[in-house]
Amino acid sequence: MLDEIGVTMETSPFAPDILFHFGPVPISRPVVTTWTIMAILTAMSWLGLRRVNVNAGSLQTVLEIVVETLAKQINAIIRRDPWPYLPLLGTLFIFLVFANLSVIVPGVKPPTGHIETPAALGVIVFLSVHYFGIRSRGLVEYARRYTKPNLLLLPLNVLSEITRTFSLMVRLFGNIMSHEFMIAIVVFLAGLFLPIPFMLLGILIGIIQAYIFTVLAAVFIGAAVGSADAG
Amino acid sequence: MELNLQMLSIIGAVIAVSFGAIAPAFSEGRAIAAAMEAIARQPESAGALSRTLFVGLAMIETMAIYCLVIALLLLYANPFVG
Numbered sequence: 340m341l342d343e344i345g346v347t348m349e350t351s352p353f354a355p356d357i358l359f360h361f362g363p364v365p366i367s368r369p370v371v372t373t374w375t376i377m378a379i380l381t382a383m384s385w386l387g388l389r390r391v392n393v394n395a396g397s398l399q400t401v402l403e404i405v406v407e408t409l410a411k412q413i414n415a416i417i418r419r420d421p422w423p424y425l426p427l428l429g430t431l432f433i434f435l436v437f438a439n440l441s442v443i444v445p446g447v448k449p450p451t452g453h454i455e456t457p458a459a460l461g462v463i464v465f466l467s468v469h470y471f472g473i474r475s476r477g478l479v480e481y482a483r484r485y486t487k488p489n490l491l492l493l494p495l496n497v498l499s500e501i502t503r504t505f506s507l508m509v510r511l512f513g514n515i516m517s518h519e520f521m522i523a524i525v526v527f528l529a530g531l532f533l534p535i536p537f538m539l540l541g542i543l544i545g546i547i548q549a550y551i552f553t554v555l556a557a558v559f560i561g562a563a564v565g566s567a568d569a570g
Numbered sequence: 571m572e573l574n575l576q577m578l579s580i581i582g583a584v585i586a587v588s589f590g591a592i593a594p595a596f597s598e599g600r601a602i603a604a605a606m607e608a609i610a611r612q613p614e615s616a617g618a619l620s621r622t623l624f625v626g627l628a629m630i631e632t633m634a635i636y637c638l639v640i641a642l643l644l645l646y647a648n649p650f651v652g
Binding site: 353354415416506509510513514517547550551554555558 | 617618621624625628631632635636638639642646647
């Protein structure tokens with residue numbers, strides 16, 4: 340146990356955590372965790388929707404409630420039909436909840452606590468914002484958004500596009516990784532039972548960060564398609 | 571004990587985290603207090619308010635997290651320490 344804490348404290352959180360090599364390609368721990376979560380989610384959806392029925396079974400009902408709630412929340416933020424945006428945003432939220440909460444399974448490190456996963460998600464959000472914006476408004480009209488309110492502000496608008504994606508990434512990474520650090524320090528200082536309230540706090544932080552990431556992505560998309568204020 | 575570059579980086583990291591947390595803490599407190607007042611006045615708008623509050627808190631928190639990133643860079647990925 341103490342060794343593990345020492346490793347957590349001494350290795351850089353930016354360093355890749357290589358588990359094994361798949362041919363010439365190194366496979367890191369976040370990749371393995373991510374693929375496991377993806378497999379679990381896919382299996383769950385497949386089980387729930389194997390025999391779709393009007394008189395839904397329990398798992399199908401749960402999935403329907405989750406999807407309906409997500410659609411309602413997205414509709415409240417974007418203020419238009421949520422179904423084109425639901426596949427992206429809903430997947431983001433459900434994946435992030437599972438990824439952030441994977442910390443409560445012993446021996447599993449959350450993939451979002453390494454910089455690669457949040458960075459990849461940030462890039463996905465960045466690209467899809469432009470995709471949805473151009474699809475709903477047309478290229479010229481969408482590009483004109485950057486020259487408002489004044490052409491002088493063009494560099495600042497472009498800069499804010501980049502920094503808000505960067506802060507989206509760093510927020511998720513910083514929260515999850517710093518919580519991992521905090522747990523390691525508390526375990527190091529005081530043994531067995533003191534870390535438990537901090538771990539409970541970790542569950543809260545994980546769900547809130549997943550929520551914030553998804554809401555901010557929805558706000559960005561809402562601003563791009565021109566129905567909500569820019570975040 | 572002489573001050574070398576490594577020790578200075580550690581001190582810099584400590585200063586970045588501790589002072590960088592003060593302003594966001596105050597401003598998050600103000601934001602939450604304002605949201606509480608608004609919810610107390612208009613309980614029916616609690617949903618929209620809390621969603622905006624969460625987004626705003628995330629924005630404020632970003633400042634503290636930037637400081638954390640600077641501290642981590644100083645500690646683990648310092649370009650000036652070999």
